[in-house]
Amino acid sequence: MSHDGFDDFRHSMRRLAAGVSIITCGHQGNRFGMTITSMISVSFDPPSILVSLNKKSSVLQPILAESPFCVNILSASHRDVSHAFSGATPGADRFATGTWAIDAQGTPYLVDAEANIFCTLHDVLDGFTHQVLIGRVARSRHGHAVNPLVYCNGAYGLG
Secondary structure, three states, X not given: OOHHHHHHHHHHHOOOOEEXXXXXXXXXXXXXXXXXOOEEEEEEOOEEEEEEEEOOOOOHHHHHOOOOEXXXXXXXXXXXXXXXXXXXXXXXXXHHOOOEEEOOOOOEEEOOOXXXXXXXXXXXXXXXXXXXXXXXXXXXXXOOOOOEOEEEOOEEOOO
């Protein structure tokens, strides 16, 4: 694809509004996490999701080592948490923003997220610069309010 074609594609994708989540995992006593907008449901039987992660992301290798992971769906009040996990804050220091707990499998999760989807790795597909992960849902939890954080055209919100 030409440089102009790449720019056209990038600008086209910026027009797709997406829910914002943070994928987290624990591995060998360490916590990992990053902000994502590339998560969708795959199936309800069995319950499963798809997540696309850059091959350079710090959270990928622990998940590939078969660490359970959690997708924390953010609410509109979680902009600061999203920002911290998007690279503004390094490593485990990201977990200083927001209220986090650790489940029995050692997976960190955001206590007041819109929803938490706890998964085990089912399959991995090569996606060029990314790995496409299929997670089998072990369990999920959700709050009562529905006020998701949305990202569109390089900013939070729909405008």
